[in-house]
Amino acid sequence: MKRTYDAIIVGAGPAGSSAALTMARAGLDVVLLERGDFPGEKNMFGGVLHRLTALEDIFPDFWNQAPLERHVVKKTLTFMTGESSFNVNFDTEASDRPPYNGYTIYRPHFDRWLAEEAVKAGATLLVRSTVDDVIIEKGRVVGVTMLRDGSELRAPVVIAADGVLSFTAKKAGLRRPRFNPSHQAIGVKAMVDMPKAVIDDRFGLVRDQGASNEIVGCSAGVRGGGFLYTNYDSLSIGLVLHLSSLSESGKTPYDLLNDFVKQPQMSKLLRGGRLLEYSAHLVPEGGYEMMPEIVGDGILVAGDAAAMCIVTGLNLEGINLATQSGVLAGKAVVEAHKNFDFSRAGLGVYRRLLEDSYVLKDLKLYRRTPGMLHNNRIYSQYPDMVCSLMDEIYRIDGTPKDTMTKLLLRTAKEKIGLKNLLADVYTGWRAL
Amino acid sequence: MNINPDEIFDTTSYNIDREAHIVLDTEVCKDCDQRACVNCCPARCYTWDEENRKMTFVHDACLECGTCYVVCGKDAFTRWRYPRGGFGVSFRMT
Numbered sequence: 001m002k003r004t005y006d007a008i009i010v011g012a013g014p015a016g017s018s019a020a021l022t023m024a025r026a027g028l029d030v031v032l033l034e035r036g037d038f039p040g041e042k043n044m045f046g047g048v049l050h051r052l053t054a055l056e057d058i059f060p061d062f063w064n065q066a067p068l069e070r071h072v073v074k075k076t077l078t079f080m081t082g083e084s085s086f087n088v089n090f091d092t093e094a095s096d097r098p099p100y101n102g103y104t105i106y107r108p109h110f111d112r113w114l115a116e117e118a119v120k121a122g123a124t125l126l127v128r129s130t131v132d133d134v135i136i137e138k139g140r141v142v143g144v145t146m147l148r149d150g151s152e153l154r155a156p157v158v159i160a161a162d163g164v165l166s167f168t169a170k171k172a173g174l175r176r177p178r179f180n181p182s183h184q185a186i187g188v189k190a191m192v193d194m195p196k197a198v199i200d201d202r203f204g205l206v207r208d209q210g211a212s213n214e215i216v217g218c219s220a221g222v223r224g225g226g227f228l229y230t231n232y233d234s235l236s237i238g239l240v241l242h243l244s245s246l247s248e249s250g251k252t253p254y255d256l257l258n259d260f261v262k263q264p265q266m267s268k269l270l271r272g273g274r275l276l277e278y279s280a281h282l283v284p285e286g287g288y289e290m291m292p293e294i295v296g297d298g299i300l301v302a303g304d305a306a307a308m309c310i311v312t313g314l315n316l317e318g319i320n321l322a323t324q325s326g327v328l329a330g331k332a333v334v335e336a337h338k339n340f341d342f343s344r345a346g347l348g349v350y351r352r353l354l355e356d357s358y359v360l361k362d363l364k365l366y367r368r369t370p371g372m373l374h375n376n377r378i379y380s381q382y383p384d385m386v387c388s389l390m391d392e393i394y395r396i397d398g399t400p401k402d403t404m405t406k407l408l409l410r411t412a413k414e415k416i417g418l419k420n421l422l423a424d425v426y427t428g429w430r431a432l
Numbered sequence: 433m434n435i436n437p438d439e440i441f442d443t444t445s446y447n448i449d450r451e452a453h454i455v456l457d458t459e460v461c462k463d464c465d466q467r468a469c470v471n472c473c474p475a476r477c478y479t480w481d482e483e484n485r486k487m488t489f490v491h492d493a494c495l496e497c498g499t500c501y502v503v504c505g506k507d508a509f510t511r512w513r514y515p516r517g518g519f520g521v522s523f524r525m526t
Binding site for chain 1: 433434435436437440443444447466468471472474475476495496497498499501502503513514515516517518520521522523524525526
């Protein structure tokens, strides 16, 4: 077997495959390493694939080429308590025509497809290939060793696209040896079998239209949120929980998920559904603040491995950032091959490309958001306040009404405290 | 619908490696006052027996998420890596 390449990419997820595709199309001889039986086998996410602008040159009609479930036209934000839910819906025809604004997908299908596209462009894909270590010579990364047999693969540059824990970046000395639990969240998900016609009726959808729903207040006070997404003939439902908060709570992710699916509003949506698959994965929610060094001598870091993740509470961005960073890492390596300079300085163009793109701009813009979301009040008191407020507004029980302003102030005072409310508005304004 | 980690093999596929990809020094766990791995692991791979003050870890149902790696405050792992290529959890449609 061939042992030397122009570049080694660790991890055939969206970042790795995008990098491989970019480099292979530019004529480089690259190898893409995947520890699963096939790309996507180990991958899991909440559920919405945003528009991938980085790949639109390569796939001009992406929506006809990629294996997608539904395109999302209906977005809902829900504030939930044990027995109430307050929903904000956004429906737009603009998301119902190309270029669509987001899709639901199955990762084992989508990631496999993207890796196969890289292979079609000339990349070599090695599956069942877990990387054990990076080879460092004269302070420079020059290859990797494989866990299976200790064999070596060599290249002047390695792209670490090995996901949220990135042992490749760690072994190259680019990320801190320990993670801060408050930078990471765990996502747990249940896939629920449901006929397409039932999903269409229940969620008010036609054709391949899809719905996405983010829920606050469904995690028993643990910082985090819920999600519900429609696939073609299944639903994805799950929770994303901050690890520091989950750990302090003493609660388990599956108990919280079981409570969530039994909440009356959710249970009506899931009625008749059968559990198909249960999965879990970490989310590098710390974003900009937890980013490792992304450029080293002979190595670049992309995607989740570089903590390229943006959580605002409304959107959860990851795959779009991963794909963009993979493409840019690929371009930087193509540049480095032209100049035959794989040093930190030679590969530094990757950082500049990222800084000019929305990836680092948005990561910086939302750098305070993870901190804002570490406010426990968001996950129980605010949903409780919104639901009590709506209940008082709608309830006709023979008692005289307050003015809306009075009602609002009284509820806020009771549920949050005015001082806290002001502080939270200020933090929210600074973070968003 | 109910998610029960004891029945995880009914809904999630695995190709279990006999060689564990995570090895725990359970002596370290005895002095831990948090043991966040026990409640945070989504596959309930960790069990703490208070009576005998003993931590048990079984890797078979591991979802390879990394939660234990992140929450462990005691560096109790003598090994924490992903399974050998082709082994471990196998998501089909998630």
